[in-house]
């Protein structure tokens with residue numbers, strides 16, 4: 001495998017519908033090289049936003065899905081053994097820091113804290129990454145930028161970022177877009193007409209009001225797009241919503257009834 005940073009360039013504009021001043025804030029943070037944390041529930045547009053910004057700023061985007069088995073070496077790199085002996089392979093964080101990419105650490109709280117601390121020297125004014133095994137102190141490329149995401153509320157107290165990690169970042173809160181904007185997003189992404197998209201958004205709003213009253217999480221923009229895509233495939237709206245919205249989100253029979261009733265109100 002080659003460290004091909006050009007593979008990470010985003011050629012075509014990822015469509016992103018702004019919901020507030022997030023574009024200008026992100027651009028200002030990038031100009032100041034202030035690392036950014038994106039907070040918000042699953043399926044609300046965080047990944048799409050980063051992809052759009054990487055394209056807009058003309059930077060390659062290196063994404064890492066964090067998990068608790070991830071080690072510092074998975075991020076930084078390691079020596080690999082091959083027929084010619086050993087050679088060093090940059091991990092995704094090193095690759096991004098070396099070549100001036102945007103590194104997006106997705107679901108960063110999933111990583112253990114002793115893994116997460118490797119980003120510390122990169123995210124203060126040192127902007128360096130010590131590659132201890134290799135004996136190299138990598139100075140980050142001037143264009144290198146770090147973005148992390150997490151879903152607040154999912155993690156237990158044991159699984160939170162250290163204050164010394166949090167306080168290195170500026171944060172942007174993401175949430176469900178206003179109805180009008182979400183309608184536009186659903187129509188664009190799924191191909192349904194605006195009228196159908198509006199109904200889906202209204203079902204979403206109803207379901208989101210059940211959060212904390214039996215539902216752990218509201219129906220996401222992603223789920224509404226799924227329903228729209230089924231409808232665009234010719235599936236009738238009711239079975240489309242049952243499959244894409246109701247069945248995945250809960251196993252509780254009463255909750256399912258409540259959601260089915262919400263669907264029936266609109267379709």
Ligand SMILES: Nc1ncnc2c1ncn2[C@@H]1O[C@H](COP(=O)(O)OP(=O)(O)OP(=O)(O)O)[C@@H](O)[C@H]1O
Pocket residue numbers: 015016017018019040041042043044045046047048049151177185189221222225
């Ligand atoms: N503002 C937006 N503009 C354009 N598309 C959007 C927007 N918000 C949501 N979407 C759509 O919703 C889908 C889900 O969003 P995305 O994958 O970015 O969610 P996420 O916040 O990264 O979720 P997760 O935390 O699960 O990774 C996207 O693929 C995109 O189609």
Ligand SMILES: [Mg+2]
Pocket residue numbers: 046047048106
């Ligand atoms: Mg994502």
